[in-house]
Amino acid sequence: DGGITQSPKYLFRKEGQNVTLSCEQNLNHDAMYWYRQDPGQGLRLIYYSQIVNDFQKGDIAEGYSVSREKKESFPLTVTSAQKNPTAFYLCASSIWGLGNEQFFGPGTRLTVL
Amino acid sequence: DAKTTQPTSMDCAEGRAANLPCNHSTISGNEYVYWYRQIHSQGPQYIIHGLKNNETNEMASLIITEDRKSSTLILPHATLRDTAVYYCIVNSRGGSEKLVFGKGTKLTVNP
Numbered sequence: 001d002g003g004i005t006q007s008p009k010y011l012f013r014k015e016g017q018n019v020t021l022s023c024e025q026n027l028n029h030d031a032m033y034w035y036r037q038d039p040g041q042g043l044r045l046i047y048y049s050q051i052v053n054d055f056q057k058g059d060i061a062e063g064y065s066v067s068r069e070k071k072e073s074f075p076l077t078v079t080s081a082q083k084n085p086t087a088f089y090l091c092a093s094s095i096w097g098l099g100n101e102q103f104f105g106p107g108t109r110l111t112v113l
Numbered sequence: 114d115a116k117t118t119q120p121t122s123m124d125c126a127e128g129r130a131a132n133l134p135c136n137h138s139t140i141s142g143n144e145y146v147y148w149y150r151q152i153h154s155q156g157p158q159y160i161i162h163g164l165k166n167n168e169t170n171e172m173a174s175l176i177i178t179e180d181r182k183s184s185t186l187i188l189p190h191a192t193l194r195d196t197a198v199y200y201c202i203v204n205s206r207g208g209s210e211k212l213v214f215g216k217g218t219k220l221t222v223n224p
Contacts, residue, residue: 004156035214042200042214043157058211090156100147100204102212104156 003027004105006091011110013085021076021108023091029103030096032074036060037088037107046089049074050096078110085112116140116203122219125195131188133218135201138182143205146177148186149214150197157200157214160186191222 004025013019025032031050035043035058045058049068063082068074074093078085088109092102118136125131137146147162161168161175163184168175174187188195200217 040216042216043212044214045211048211088154092156098206100145100162100202100206100212101159102157104158107154107156109154 004091004093004103006089006105006108009106009108011108013110013112015112016080018080019078019085019110021078021089021091021110023074023076023105025072025074025093025103025105027093027103028071029093030071031094031099032068033092033094033102034058034064034066034074034076035090035092037090043090046076085110116213117201117215119199119201119215119218121216122221124221124223125188125191127193127222127224128190131191131195131220131222133186133188133199133201133220134183135186136183137201137203140181140203141205144203145206146175146184147202147204147212148173148175149200149202149212150195151200151217152194152197160199191220193222193224196220196222 007022033048034046037043044060046064047066049055055068065077090107091105094102145162145164148160149157151157160172163175177184198217198219200214
């Protein structure tokens with residue numbers, strides 16, 4: 001089955017620790033995205049990448065970092081500089097040129113204690 | 114900046130059609146209307162999109178007014194599994210676009 005996987009589904013970390021969220025896709029999509037969702041809110045774009053070894057900041061990139069060393073992988077690191085890291089994190093991918101038709105993973109719910 | 118306006122919530126009886134409205138009065142000529150939905154605690158799911166003609170697929174129908182200032186997503190026979198937040202998004206097509214998700218409409222399908 002083709003799709004996007006995010007692991008783990010639930011993640012707990014202590015304040016001040018960096019944490020890396022995994023996102024893998026086997027859809028052969030060029031573009032990948034990371035969003036953050038807070039309770040009762042819509043999604044906000046953190047980072048996106050259109051090709052390997054290239055990525056751009058989204059609307060709320062501060063306190064986050066990403067890498068795109070492989071086409072199928074786009075990990076997100078939540079650093080200790082992110083002031084309110086507790087949230088639902090969603091990864092998505094799309095065919096280049098069809099960025100409005102994104103396929104989403106199941107999400108990771110991060111709780112910082 | 115929100116380009117769309119949607120009601121906060123709607124209810125629908127199971128088996129009936131669910132009609133979800135969206136206003137996009139500032140839409141420009143090259144912008145499409147996209148619909149996604151998000152079932153609780155899951156990732157959003159793409160439903161359908163259109164430019165000016167009405168569109169239908171296995172999930173839903175999209176009706177766009179002639180002036181393109183509003184549209185309606187129709188779920189012809191709503192089921193309990195259609196309970197979700199529905200997002201209407203306006204965006205130009207091409208490249209890797211940034212989707213802007215507002216708060217959407219929370220649709221509750223009642224038995």
